[in-house]
Amino acid sequence: MTVKHSPEPAEIERVLKRGVVLVEKEEELRRLLLEGNRGEPLRVKLGVDPSHYELTIGHAVVFRKLRQFQRLGHKAVVVIGDWTARLGDPSGRENARKPLSAEQVKANAATYLDQFYRIVDREQTEVRWQSEWFDQFTLADVMRLLSYKTVAQMLARDDFAKRFHSGIEIYLSELMYPLLQGYDSVALRADVEIGGTDQTFNLLVGRELQPIFGQPPQQILTVQLIVGLDGQLKMGKSLNNYIALTAPPNDMYGKLMSLPDHAMRSYFETLTDVPDEELEEMSRKMAEGTLNPMVVKRRMAREIVSEFHGPEAAQAAEEAFIRQFSQRQLPEEMPLYPLTEPVNIVTLLVEARLVPSRNEARRLIQQGGVSFFPHGATSEVQKIETPDFMVPPSEGAVLKVGKLRYLRITSPSSSSVQS
């Protein structure tokens, strides 16, 4: 692997600006990217928290940035934070987390990397584990590390400060977190570290630690965190406002369409390669009222789904979306449920797992949220008004619960004939 000989300045600017919030010493990083690092690829570090493995498209923002570095010929260095996972990332968190078993960490890391390699080039990636160096650490090493930072410096970090002032507990182990993560940069001789804006403090600690250990300080670059489906809070699994990185195309498309308009710009910037000039123009036209935001959002959804699943899948997802939601037709794909004899609606909804409890099913019926299409797409809609309704075992009949939940009835005999 070699560094690109004459990297395009425009490409470099894109790496430095697009979706980026902060570059510490931008000039230095630009120079490294332009002139190279004495012929060596830069080692671009990303810390991975193996207590999470269900990734969201929010993670993809950082991954894409990493890939941009790779395209310039640089090397991704991934650190699996098996030690820091035991402390729990204090970022925006309130409760201590249970420590994970070694096997769990390993399994999580494997799942994480599978998803990671959907975006980042495996060949240009080096994977390392914190335990490689921290298992060797002695108490003396720990003490030395602790002596480099003061309490006041640690409390400068805004989430610590907030917790401290509002009387929420902060464990000493949590205070170690930035130091351990920072030391990773030393162990790896990182040239650059990237992360979300919530990692800024941790990245800076790495930068401060390296010179103490006789290394040049890493450059740091943070990318925007995208907001979740609610349009307010950052996307996260615990907030249940996320789109999974592995979400199937139709699901991903639909969720993207449900984003509030104001979130579109940052999604475009961080998850697509649509040029800035085009984005400017779209913003302008929307402000003038000559361009319908819905059209823009479709473009956004298409571009992003295409990033993860390719253009054909994106196109198909768009068509399915328009059929189902704009034209209010039934979706083509839905779960099947075999039925041989009439079954009570409440029982069916629970057994088909469309609803978590019988009370919930009854509530939905009472609220007019359940409807029935006796003959599938071609038939009339029938609103179910009583929990005593019996669902007939008619092939192709469809149940709709709320806006998104569907079930198609099949009769086992006929489906076996078909197959």
Next chain:
RNA sequence: GGGCAGUUUCCGGAGCGGUCAAACGGGGCUGACUGUAAAUCAGCUGGGAAACCUACGGGGGUUCGAAUCCCUCACUGCCCA
């Protein structure tokens, strides 16, 4: 080491012996409107057909009856040393 305050349903937070599955807000869900947007309006939001069961940090008690009183254990915050 000592003193004080606290631990409530998904989250925040009321409740201070029965009328508590628990006010209110947030979130979520359903419906109306719509561009599956935002905003808005209305309703619902432990399980069970019901009897009733499970829930108010853990355990034990007092009482006809406890989220509410007592003891104890655990955890957290604050103050003094």
